[in-house]
Amino acid sequence: MHKDLKKIYINLNPQKKEAANLTLQNFSNYTPLIGLAAAVVLVIIILLQAVGLRKMYTARIYRNEWLEWEDRASLIKDVKSETALLNKEKESLQEVLTPKYEMVFLLEDIFSSLPKNIWFEGFVLDKDFLDLRGYVVRWQEDHLVSLDKFINSLRKKKYFSSVFSKVKIKNSQIDKVNGVEVLRFFIECRR
Secondary structure (H helix, E strand, C coil), X not given: CCCCXXXXXXXXXXXXXXXXXXXXXXXXXXXXXXXXXXXXXXHHHHHHHHHHHHXXXXXXXXXXXXXXXXXXXXXXXXXXXXXXXXXXXXXXXXXXXXXXXXXXXXXXXXXXXXXXXXXXXXXXXXXXXXXXXXXXXXXXXXXXXXXXXXXXXXXXCHHHHHHCCEEEEEEEEEEEECCEEEEEEEEEEEC
């Protein structure tokens, strides 16, 4: 094939059309389609507006209802949180009221093991430990010897040793009470 070939156009309609007539004919041909498309778009817009208005109306109704129930809802929320706090307090009180061991037997073992020259300042009892605080007065023997006898006696008590297997002196220091030299002690008893 040759590159220099020119295209040939054959006009089968010998009448020459005017540009104005062609534009008018195209306009009259496509006007119904444009009108139909515009009508469809208008209907879609109206439907979307109707759906939007319906949702706004529903939201306004729910908001008005919520405003009526908001005070009650906050009251219910407060009651639920207070109930949860009371349940926690109830559980902690039940733990105190129902100990895992018999307090009478523990105190019996402690007081039956006390030498005459030891007295208590107080004790802290928890479910896993017992801390004893007190004083030792020097009487016939050294402070530490009396304290050691007390601890060994506690270790030999059947019930006490079954509850607290680890008994040791946590801290001790020489102090004066009413002008008398005493040994202040802290004994730690663990499970």
